[in-house]
Amino acid sequence: MANIAVKRIKREFKEVIKSEEVAGGAIKLELVNESWTELKGEIVGPTDTPYDGGRFILEIKVPDTYPFNPPKIRFMTKIWHPNVSSVTGAICLDILKDQWAAALTLRTVLLSIQALLSAGEPDDPQDAVVAKQYKENYQLFQMTARHWTNVYAGGPNVITEFNNKVQRIVDMGIDEHRARVALSTFDWQIERATENLFS
Amino acid sequence: MGFDIKRFQGDVDEELICPICSGVLEDPLQAPACEHAFCRACITEWISRQPTCPVDRQAVTASQLRPVPRILRNLLSRLCTTCDNQPHGSGCGLVIPKDELAQHNCVRELRALIATQQGKLTDYQHELAEQRLVINEHKRELALLKEFMRAMRVSNPAMRALADQMEREEVVRWANSLSRARVTRWGGMISTPDEVLQQMIKRSLSESGCPPHIIDDLMENCHERRWPPGLSSLETRQNNRRQYEKYVCKRVPGKQAVLVLQCDNGHVDEHMMVEPGLVMIFAHGIE
Numbered sequence: 068m069a070n071i072a073v074k075r076i077k078r079e080f081k082e083v084i085k086s087e088e089v090a091g092g093a094i095k096l097e098l099v100n101e102s103w104t105e106l107k108g109e110i111v112g113p114t115d116t117p118y119d120g121g122r123f124i125l126e127i128k129v130p131d132t133y134p135f136n137p138p139k140i141r142f143m144t145k146i147w148h149p150n151v152s153s154v155t156g157a158i159c160l161d162i163l164k165d166q167w168a169a170a171l172t173l174r175t176v177l178l179s180i181q182a183l184l185s186a187g188e189p190d191d192p193q194d195a196v197v198a199k200q201y202k203e204n205y206q207l208f209q210m211t212a213r214h215w216t217n218v219y220a221g222g223p224n225v226i227t228e229f230n231n232k233v234q235r236i237v238d239m240g241i242d243e244h245r246a247r248v249a250l251s252t253f254d255w256q257i258e259r260a261t262e263n264l265f266s
Numbered sequence: 267m268g269f270d271i272k273r274f275q276g277d278v279d280e281e282l283i284c285p286i287c288s289g290v291l292e293d294p295l296q297a298p299a300c301e302h303a304f305c306r307a308c309i310t311e312w313i314s315r316q317p318t319c320p321v322d323r324q325a326v327t328a329s330q331l332r333p334v335p336r337i338l339r340n341l342l343s344r345l346c347t348t349c350d351n352q353p354h355g356s357g358c359g360l361v362i363p364k365d366e367l368a369q370h371n372c373v374r375e376l377r378a379l380i381a382t383q384q385g386k387l388t389d390y391q392h393e394l395a396e397q398r399l400v401i402n403e404h405k406r407e408l409a410l411l412k413e414f415m416r417a418m419r420v421s422n423p424a425m426r427a428l429a430d431q432m433e434r435e436e437v438v439r440w441a442n443s444l445s446r447a448r449v450t451r452w453g454g455m456i457s458t459p460d461e462v463l464q465q466m467i468k469r470s471l472s473e474s475g476c477p478p479h480i481i482d483d484l485m486e487n488c489h490e491r492r493w494p495p496g497l498s499s500l501e502t503r504q505n506n507r508r509q510y511e512k513y514v515c516k517r518v519p520g521k522q523a524v525l526v527l528q529c530d531n532g533h534v535d536e537h538m539m540v541e542p543g544l545v546m547i548f549a550h551g552i553e
Contacts (some may be wrong), residue, residue, distance in 0.1 A: 071267055071287045071308075077287040078271075134286055135315055169284035169312050169320035170302075 072133040076103045080131050080175045094114050094177045108140070108177050112222065113185045117212035118146070121220030125180065127158075127173065137167035137206055138176065145244075147215040147251060149189040149198040154253055156184070159193035170220075204254060211251045218247070236264070267365075268292045275346040282342055284308055285321055291342055295331040300324055303334050354484060358542070395438050436477045437542065445519035447524045451551025452510050455524075457490040457500075459547045464488060467523050467524045467547060474519050480542045488545035496537040496543075509538055515546075523547040 083096045095109035108125035112118025115247040124198035127174035150159040192198030201208045214229045236246035253259035286308035293306040297319045382553025515524035528541035
């Protein structure tokens with residue numbers, strides 16, 4: 068890895084560890100390997116959002132050309148959000164793409180991703196299914212997002228109705244996550260979800 | 267790319283750090299409108315990818331980049347750094363202002379350092395020789411004085427009484443300066459200490475300010491062959507062990523040993539005491 072990239076990451080790592088966000092528990096950063104090319108981030112879901120109380124793990128890969136190119140970041144924790152792929156965890160955020168600037172740091176990027184959770188942008192989606200639900204049935208989107216936060220990110224809000232529906236499809240011999248994706252996609256209508264799963 | 271921040275003395279101000287490489291600015295240039303500064307190599311590389319300021323994304327082209335103001339250049343020059351060879355483990359170890367780094371030569375610097383040190387060493391050697399001479403003269407004078415005193419003491423009884431009095435008072439003063447010791451285990455007494463142990467105790471006595479005219483006599487009295495009749499053998503010690511508690515003991519500083527001085531122990535039976543006092547060395551049990 069290029070010297071400049073390692074130097075930057077080392078300094079940024081220290082910056083994050085010392086920052087008040089870490090002290091307040093809002094973000095976390097850990098090393099994955101010795102060569103400083105891969106890190107693990109963690110952000111807490113913002114309050115007053117469906118993600119409140121969840122802890123979301125992020126995979127951070129630092130390219131050789133850092134900081135001239137942005138770090139590659141995706142969600143490892145499954146999340147229901149219009150700008151994050153519910154399948155791959157890929158994030159649609161301008162500063163991770165064409166709006167990247169060399170003076171941005173891991174700390175500012177993690178805070179931007181956290182801010183993205185508070186303010187979804189359905190008109191520039193990464194996940195078209197989620198974005199459609201967001202625009203057409205915002206309340207259902209919020210409940211679905213809260214349910215995913217509870218199941219995958221350890222959020223506190225249990226939605227019994229959704230859990231029961233997932234369980235009914237699991238009882239038919241379908242994998243739990245596939246059942247949840249199908250139900251979330253078809254606005255929690257069991258008939259449409261099963262039709263799709265068994266067609 | 268900038269200089270590694272670890273090479274600089276103390277904290278480097280955030281304003282002197284390149285936002286791209288996070289090192290101390292090297293040959294810096296700044297954007298025209300926002301005046302953000304970067305290392306020349308860093309900003310050139312960035313602009314070749316994207317013609318914006320890396321901090322605020324305002325449009326910037328390579329030709330618009332300007333040298334930074336004199337004040338910033340001066341601040342950078344004044345930072346003190348280790349020499350270029352230091353990171354390779356072969357530097358001269360000197361810390362120099364950054365703007366002198368270009369002309370810096372480890373070998374020349376170290377030679378100059380050796381020359382000044384050698385000069386100082388020669389000076390000190392001269393001084394030492396002179397001091398030795400003075401000390402020798404003083405010693406001769408002191409010997410003469412002692413001789414004179416001895417002669418006075420022998421020829422004049424009044425002087426003899428005075429000198430004896432002074433010596434006694436010196437012993438009392440010294441005895442009062444030592445702290446009291448308590449022996450918890452009299453059984454730990456070493457009645458026949460070897461030569462090495464004796465030398466160690468003697469050194470400690472001397473360091474505590476023991477008057478020189480009694481130190482040899484005291485050290486003679488650390489072995490049972492010179493102890494008084496009441497202590498001279500295991501058997502008599504057994505018989506007299508109840509008398510031990512009467513002793514006023516003084517600590518030999520830092521050692522498992524006590525002094526039982528005549529001047530402190532006028533109340534003790536004669537067969538338990540000798541002039542000018544006893545030294546008792548223990549294996550353990552002194553507080």
